[in-house]
Structures are given as C-alpha cells and as structure tokens.
Amino acid sequence: MADVELRELRYFRAVATEGSLSRAAATLGMAQPPLSRAISQLERRLGVRLLDRDNRGVSPTPAGETLLAETARVLDAVSAAVHRTRRAARANPTLVVTAKPGVASTVLPRAVDAYRALPAAGEVEILVSGYGEQADLVRAGEVDLALIGSPLHGAGLDVEPLVGEPRVAALPAGHALADGRALTVADLHREPMPQWTDSTPEEVTYWSGRDTVPSSAPLTGPPIRDSAQLVEVVALGQAVALVPESLARANQRPDIVYRPVRDASPYVVGVAWLAGSRDRRVADFVRAASTLADPLAETA
Amino acid sequence: MADVELRELRYFRAVATEGSLSRAAATLGMAQPPLSRAISQLERRLGVRLLDRDNRGVSPTPAGETLLAETARVLDAVSAAVHRTRRAARANPTLVVTAKPGVASTVLPRAVDAYRALPAAGEVEILVSGYGEQADLVRAGEVDLALIGSPLHGAGLDVEPLVGEPRVAALPAGHALADGRALTVADLHREPMPQWTDSTPEEVTYWSGRDTVPSSAPLTGPPIRDSAQLVEVVALGQAVALVPESLARANQRPDIVYRPVRDASPYVVGVAWLAGSRDRRVADFVRAASTLADPLAETA
DNA sequence: CATCGGCCATACCCCCAGGGTATATCGCTC
DNA sequence: GAGCGATATACCCTGGGGGTATGGCCGATG
Known part of the structure; x- marks a missing residue:
C-alpha cells in the first residue's frame, strides 16, 4: 500500500504552489476534475489531509507543507537520476563543472587545469551558469561539480573550500x-x-x-x-x-x-558536488582542485 | 517526455539487484513479460540501454549502474516524504530520535534532557535501532534525528559532533x-x-x-x-x-x-539529521545537544 | 549432435485507472 | 437572490499495464 506515484507528486506540487486546483489543472494541461480526484486519492493513500479547501482555492495544511518540501527533494532526485543516467551512457562520459560568471573565468580554469594534469583525467566541460543556480544544477544532476561562493552550505551537497579572500x-x-x-x-x-x-x-x-x-x-x-x-x-x-x-x-x-573590515569572515569559493557521490572522476577533480587551497580557506 | 514513473524505478531496482527478469518478476509478484516490457519502455524513455541481456540473465551497463544508485536516492526520498508527511499530520508532532544500543543509554538521554529543558520543547520519542541503520532511518524519514558514531560522514545528512573519546x-x-x-x-x-x-x-x-x-x-x-x-x-x-x-x-x-594509541583519531558521537532540514524542532534539538560538546569533538 | 532447460522477447487479450465532459454544490459579493 | 468562481460528483471512454501463450536463443548434458 501507499504506493505513491510521481504523477501524484507532480500534481500536488502544482496545486500547492498555484494555490488552486483549477489554475494548476490549466498549467498541467489537463481538466480540473481528474486533478481533484488525483489529489483526493493521494490524501487517501497517505491517510492525511493535505489541503484545506474553501471557495476561493486551496491552501496546504501543515502536513501538506512538509509534503511539498519533500516533494521537491523527490523530484530533484528523479531529475538528477535521468540526467546522470543519460550522461553516464555517453561513450566518453564528460565531467561537467559550472560556476557563476566571475568565478568561471578565474578560479575555475585553474581547477580544471589542475584536474587535467592528472594521469587519469577525462574530458571536462565548463558551463557558465547564472547567479545562485549552481547548487540546483548539481542537485538536478545536470552538472557533476560546481564552484560556489560563501556561505558554503548547500543542502544535499558536499563542499570543499578552495580559495578565500578578505x-x-x-x-x-x-x-x-x-x-x-x-x-x-x-x-x-x-x-x-x-x-x-x-x-x-x-x-x-x-x-x-x-x-x-x-x-x-x-x-x-x-x-x-x-x-x-x-x-x-x-x-x-x-x-x-x-x-x-x-x-x-x-x-x-x-x-x-x-x-x-577587521572581523568580517572571508569570502570563500569552494567546490561542491552531490553529497555521497562515489564517482571516481568527481573525487579526482576535488582532490586536484584542493591543491589550489590557500590558508584563508580554513576559516570558512 | 521522459516522464519516468516510480513503478518503473522500483521494477528496475528489483531487476538490477536480482540480476534476472524472471526472478525479479517473482519477487515483485507479477509475470515476467510485463516486467520485460516495462524495462524496455524505461530504456526507450531514457534513450539509454540499461541492461545487458544474455541467456543466463541480465547485468547492468555502466548507465544502469548509475541509474541503480540514483534510484536508491529517489526511493529513499519518496519513503521519507511519506513518513514525514504522516508524522506531520499527527496532532502533536513528536520528534523521533534514534541511536544504537550503547549510545542510546548514555549520550542520547543527556541530549534529550538538554532539549526538554528548552521552553519551546515538544514531545520526544526515543527509538533504539540496530547497528549501522541510523543513517538509513533518517534518510527514510522514519526518525528526525540520529546519534551516529565515527566516521561522521553520511551522504545526505548533516552532522554536528557532540562528544568524543580516545x-x-x-x-x-x-x-x-x-x-x-x-x-x-x-x-x-x-x-x-x-x-x-x-x-x-x-x-x-x-x-x-x-x-x-x-x-x-x-x-x-x-x-x-x-x-x-x-x-x-x-x-x-x-x-x-x-x-x-x-x-x-x-x-x-x-x-x-x-x-x-597516541596518533589514533578519537571516536566521536554526533547528531545527524536530514541535510537542509528547516524544521524548527530539529534545529532546537541540535542546538541543545551541542551544549554537551566537549573539546575532543573538534578533531573528528 | 539432438535434446532439454532456463531465460528473455513478442503477440495477443483484457480490464481498470486515469483522463475527459457535464453538472451539482457551496460561499461570497453585489 | 442572482451571479460568479471555486471544488466535488457522476458518468463515459480509451490507453496502457498486466495476464497467458509462445517463440527464439544459448549453453549444458547425455
């Protein structure tokens, strides 16, 4: 029992974020009644009321709030699974690493060079990404590694500080x-x-x-x-x-x-990857990049 | 497109771990042909060959190996979502914290007492779990917190060291x-x-x-x-x-x-929770438990 | 080398769950 | 109380997920 399906979670997310069954149905490209049924069924399966309905829409209950947060995790993990699997299937799997504009042209090339110097190094692809989306790219499996700036804490990511500056x-x-x-x-x-x-x-x-x-x-x-x-x-x-x-x-x-500013903590750039990854190339890259580390990084 | 469904992932996991479509079908309680079709369909959706077939069974390709690992993440996240949502629905949500036998009777009670002393403290439930399963319980959402021993590194978990001993x-x-x-x-x-x-x-x-x-x-x-x-x-x-x-x-x-042994690292007990949790009670518990911290913990 | 046995793939059928349309119901507003 | 904008219910239909039967392949076995 309780075999939740992804379709239901996708529906629930749409409804909870839209705050309305009818609007969510529109964005999902389907009619409202089946959506209503699907949500009811999800509530029955979980044995939990997820939404408070009234005449002006729906709003999540506390349980619904937690399910919404958990749903994000699940859908991230699914998206990551698809991307990583596809990437793993390519003949010469490329290590994809990203950073925001400034960092991508300064720290990143040095890290990539350090990795390429390794005997076991493979192909590396650099992706310049927008502000603040690096962690999401890692979680979604679209990239293997990201250089991120302070504060060095991303949910679900492991981070190794590389270089710091005041x-x-x-x-x-x-x-x-x-x-x-x-x-x-x-x-x-x-x-x-x-x-x-x-x-x-x-x-x-x-x-x-x-x-x-x-x-x-x-x-x-x-x-x-x-x-x-x-x-x-x-x-x-x-x-x-x-x-x-x-x-x-x-x-x-x-x-x-x-x-x-004497007592301000430094700005630190670190390399982040999916927590618990066992990928050999990821570990190699992190190790190579760590050779760039300077003492300031310790205080991150 | 590429709307993978959980059913397919559960099937794939069964097949990949059993190494055989027919055996997996048996454990899944279904017939072999639909399973075969479902896997083929998953491969078509991903555009990736996941299994090498021969007359004695199947074995995962490299892409299949990564999908298998990712599938574990996904199914963990789903299980966690269900458990957490159900727990959140209970009137007085109880904070559930677990530890293995030795720790459960020594460090854990002290941490729980420290938490209960907080003005905002809620109900706490203690679950004594088996060796090595604490991290899984947290990931699966069956508990909110776990005390785990060195080495303090669990994929997908955040860990705060508490007490150490040589x-x-x-x-x-x-x-x-x-x-x-x-x-x-x-x-x-x-x-x-x-x-x-x-x-x-x-x-x-x-x-x-x-x-x-x-x-x-x-x-x-x-x-x-x-x-x-x-x-x-x-x-x-x-x-x-x-x-x-x-x-x-x-x-x-x-x-x-x-x-x-002069140069052996200490044995450290830490409190672990789901990485990135924003749960107020979890944060309170960690903060309360941290007051037990002793200097040895720093070297973990 | 013919047979057998295990395994996966294909062919074909059936049924139900998921989706659509029409409509009822409920609160609020004017 | 009429109208509007929500969600829920009733009913139908179709696609796909699951079943059985069977074919094809390959290695083991006598």
Missing part, C-alpha cells in the same frame, strides 16, 4: 565611516545593507556580517539581484555592503570607497 | 605489542584487524586507523558484524582492533589488554 566594506564616497579608520562589522550593522532577493537565512546572515558578530538590529536596505545592482545602490548612497576584495578591485570608481 | 588498541593478552609501550597506529597496520561487513570505504579507513596514518598494507582479518564479535576475535588472538575507550571499559577481561 571581504571589505563598500561605502558611498563621503560616508561617515569612510574617513580612513579600519572598520568592524559592528560599524556596519546600523547602516542599511543591500538585501539579496530569494536568499536563504544563511545567506542573509553571511552577507550582513552577522555570521561573525551577531546583531538583532533590523535588516534594512534595497533589494538586489546581482552585484551590478549592489554597486549601484552603494554608489547612490542607499546602502553600505560587505563585498569580496576581488569585487572591490573590479569596481574601482570615484563615488565608492572600500575599507578593510 | 580510541585504544585492543590486543590479545600476550601479544607482542602488549608489553606496555604506548602504541601508534603504524604499529597496528601490519597486524590483522577485524573487518566490519558491509562497511563503506570511509568506515574501513577509519576503523583501520588509516584516517590519520595512511598505509598501503593489505587489509586482513576476520569479518565481524557487531562489537561482541569484535571482542571475541581479539580474545582468540585472531586480530587486534582500534576501539573506543568506553568499549574497552565495558569489556575488561583477562584475555584482552588495552593500550593507548
């Missing part, structure tokens, strides 16, 4: 804190700081500098999606930010000053 | 190394050491002491399944072993002597 404060020119003194993160806690959209609690803590120095001050500041926006809002005087030194070097401009 | 050498009375000198793991590498059955490479490395001092000497020694067997084979002079100090204290007997 973080510095980015201040609008003429800001009160820009007078030349060295700063501490506590100085920044009372200032508005940019908020990355869709960020996890860990990311919020890390980018606000609260990973080393906790603070209960409210988090304020303009929402941003990428580092170009970050530079803009700082230049406009809307916020101060804690940024990797390399970003500071790449964005020297008269309306922004950068200052060291 | 490991000592267990030697047959009269053994050449039992003359009172302090030992190093290198001394043990040339001796036969018990081999845990079904152990992962990490476990083999850890229990042979090769995690701190590598060695290429062949691994020899009698297979064992639990610590009672371990004590027996040492007492009989068939092997020497590296064991936690607490096990040594619990098994004082005239035909075994225990000796410190």
Whole structure:
C-alpha cells in the first residue's frame, strides 16, 4: 500500500504552489476534475489531509507543507537520476563543472587545469551558469561539480573550500565611516545593507556580517539581484555592503570607497558536488582542485 | 517526455539487484513479460540501454549502474516524504530520535534532557535501532534525528559532533605489542584487524586507523558484524582492533589488554539529521545537544 | 549432435485507472 | 437572490499495464 506515484507528486506540487486546483489543472494541461480526484486519492493513500479547501482555492495544511518540501527533494532526485543516467551512457562520459560568471573565468580554469594534469583525467566541460543556480544544477544532476561562493552550505551537497579572500566594506564616497579608520562589522550593522532577493537565512546572515558578530538590529536596505545592482545602490548612497576584495578591485570608481573590515569572515569559493557521490572522476577533480587551497580557506 | 514513473524505478531496482527478469518478476509478484516490457519502455524513455541481456540473465551497463544508485536516492526520498508527511499530520508532532544500543543509554538521554529543558520543547520519542541503520532511518524519514558514531560522514545528512573519546588498541593478552609501550597506529597496520561487513570505504579507513596514518598494507582479518564479535576475535588472538575507550571499559577481561594509541583519531558521537532540514524542532534539538560538546569533538 | 532447460522477447487479450465532459454544490459579493 | 468562481460528483471512454501463450536463443548434458 501507499504506493505513491510521481504523477501524484507532480500534481500536488502544482496545486500547492498555484494555490488552486483549477489554475494548476490549466498549467498541467489537463481538466480540473481528474486533478481533484488525483489529489483526493493521494490524501487517501497517505491517510492525511493535505489541503484545506474553501471557495476561493486551496491552501496546504501543515502536513501538506512538509509534503511539498519533500516533494521537491523527490523530484530533484528523479531529475538528477535521468540526467546522470543519460550522461553516464555517453561513450566518453564528460565531467561537467559550472560556476557563476566571475568565478568561471578565474578560479575555475585553474581547477580544471589542475584536474587535467592528472594521469587519469577525462574530458571536462565548463558551463557558465547564472547567479545562485549552481547548487540546483548539481542537485538536478545536470552538472557533476560546481564552484560556489560563501556561505558554503548547500543542502544535499558536499563542499570543499578552495580559495578565500578578505571581504571589505563598500561605502558611498563621503560616508561617515569612510574617513580612513579600519572598520568592524559592528560599524556596519546600523547602516542599511543591500538585501539579496530569494536568499536563504544563511545567506542573509553571511552577507550582513552577522555570521561573525551577531546583531538583532533590523535588516534594512534595497533589494538586489546581482552585484551590478549592489554597486549601484552603494554608489547612490542607499546602502553600505560587505563585498569580496576581488569585487572591490573590479569596481574601482570615484563615488565608492572600500575599507578593510577587521572581523568580517572571508569570502570563500569552494567546490561542491552531490553529497555521497562515489564517482571516481568527481573525487579526482576535488582532490586536484584542493591543491589550489590557500590558508584563508580554513576559516570558512 | 521522459516522464519516468516510480513503478518503473522500483521494477528496475528489483531487476538490477536480482540480476534476472524472471526472478525479479517473482519477487515483485507479477509475470515476467510485463516486467520485460516495462524495462524496455524505461530504456526507450531514457534513450539509454540499461541492461545487458544474455541467456543466463541480465547485468547492468555502466548507465544502469548509475541509474541503480540514483534510484536508491529517489526511493529513499519518496519513503521519507511519506513518513514525514504522516508524522506531520499527527496532532502533536513528536520528534523521533534514534541511536544504537550503547549510545542510546548514555549520550542520547543527556541530549534529550538538554532539549526538554528548552521552553519551546515538544514531545520526544526515543527509538533504539540496530547497528549501522541510523543513517538509513533518517534518510527514510522514519526518525528526525540520529546519534551516529565515527566516521561522521553520511551522504545526505548533516552532522554536528557532540562528544568524543580516545580510541585504544585492543590486543590479545600476550601479544607482542602488549608489553606496555604506548602504541601508534603504524604499529597496528601490519597486524590483522577485524573487518566490519558491509562497511563503506570511509568506515574501513577509519576503523583501520588509516584516517590519520595512511598505509598501503593489505587489509586482513576476520569479518565481524557487531562489537561482541569484535571482542571475541581479539580474545582468540585472531586480530587486534582500534576501539573506543568506553568499549574497552565495558569489556575488561583477562584475555584482552588495552593500550593507548597516541596518533589514533578519537571516536566521536554526533547528531545527524536530514541535510537542509528547516524544521524548527530539529534545529532546537541540535542546538541543545551541542551544549554537551566537549573539546575532543573538534578533531573528528 | 539432438535434446532439454532456463531465460528473455513478442503477440495477443483484457480490464481498470486515469483522463475527459457535464453538472451539482457551496460561499461570497453585489 | 442572482451571479460568479471555486471544488466535488457522476458518468463515459480509451490507453496502457498486466495476464497467458509462445517463440527464439544459448549453453549444458547425455
């Protein structure tokens, strides 16, 4: 019994995220009644009420919330299974490794070169991916490895730190804190700081500098999606930010000053792969990449 | 397209592990032809040949091997989803935490007490589980947390070390190394050491002491399944072993002597939970349990 | 070398679960 | 109370998943 099927989970996810059976049916390309039946059947199988219905739609019960989270895991795992199996079938299985734009042209080539120097090295393919999607690509099995930046914690991923660099404060020119003194993160806690959209609690803590120095001050500041926006809002005087030194070097401009922050944790780039992978080539790559490690990485 | 269904994965797993369509059909309680068709269909959907057939059965191709591994992940995730959802539906969701026999009566009660002392603490249920099945219970969603022993690495699990203790050498009375000198793991590498059955490479490395001092000497020694067997084979002079100090204290007997091993890594008990869990109670439990942490745990 | 036995693939049939359409029912709004 | 926008129910139909029978292949066996 309780032989849940993927179709039911896909349906449930659609319904729970849409908040409506009829809308979900539309996006699934099917009629509403069978969907209604399928969800009821899923509830019967689990013996659990998953949705509260009323006349304006549906909303997940607590049990439904957990099923929704678990469903994401399952569907990720399925997608990963399909991708990995297909990739494994190719004659010369290629190791696919990804990174976001900046890292892809700096750290990644060094790591790839280190791997290619191994006697047992195979083909490597580099995929440049968008901001924040590296972990998903690994989980979905579309890539074998990803270089990700701090904070180095991804659910379901194993991570090995590679290289680190200090973080510095980015201040609008003429800001009160820009007078030349060295700063501490506590100085920044009372200032508005940019908020990355869709960020996890860990990311919020890390980018606000609260990973080393906790603070209960409210988090304020303009929402941003990428580092170009970050530079803009700082230049406009809307916020101060804690940024990797390399970003500071790449964005020297008269309306922004950068200052060291003594007690900020460093920005670390690490290599991540699916937790528990037994793939020989993945292990080789990680080992080769680790030879790039510098001492700063320890403090991640 | 490529809408793989769980039924197909369950079938594939059965076939791949049985090594035969007809035997798998029997264990699945169905006839062989539909199974054959289902597998062919799965291969068509993936566009990948999964099995090599011959007249004496089937064996997985490399792609089939990866699919088999991925299938385990998927089915684990599904089972976890079902269990967690059902548990979440109960009125007062109980936090279920497990440990193997020894740990369940020593470290676990202390951790549970620390959690119960929290103002927001809820119900806690303790489940005593068998050797080596703790990680599976967490992955399958049957428990929320597990106390596991070194080596603290479980695929798909997050682990926080709690308490550690040194490991000592267990030697047959009269053994050449039992003359009172302090030992190093290198001394043990040339001796036969018990081999845990079904152990992962990490476990083999850890229990042979090769995690701190590598060695290429062949691994020899009698297979064992639990610590009672371990004590027996040492007492009989068939092997020497590296064991936690607490096990040594619990098994004082005239035909075994225990000796410190200076450079052996400690035995650490940690609390493990599903990687990336955002469950409030799980986080509370881990935080409460961490207050038990002692300095030795750092070296895990 | 003819036979047999085990195994997988194919052919063919049947039935039901999953999907469609039509409609009932329920709350809210105006 | 009429209308609207939801979900649930009733009923039908079809595709595919499962069954049985059988064919083809290969190695073992006398």
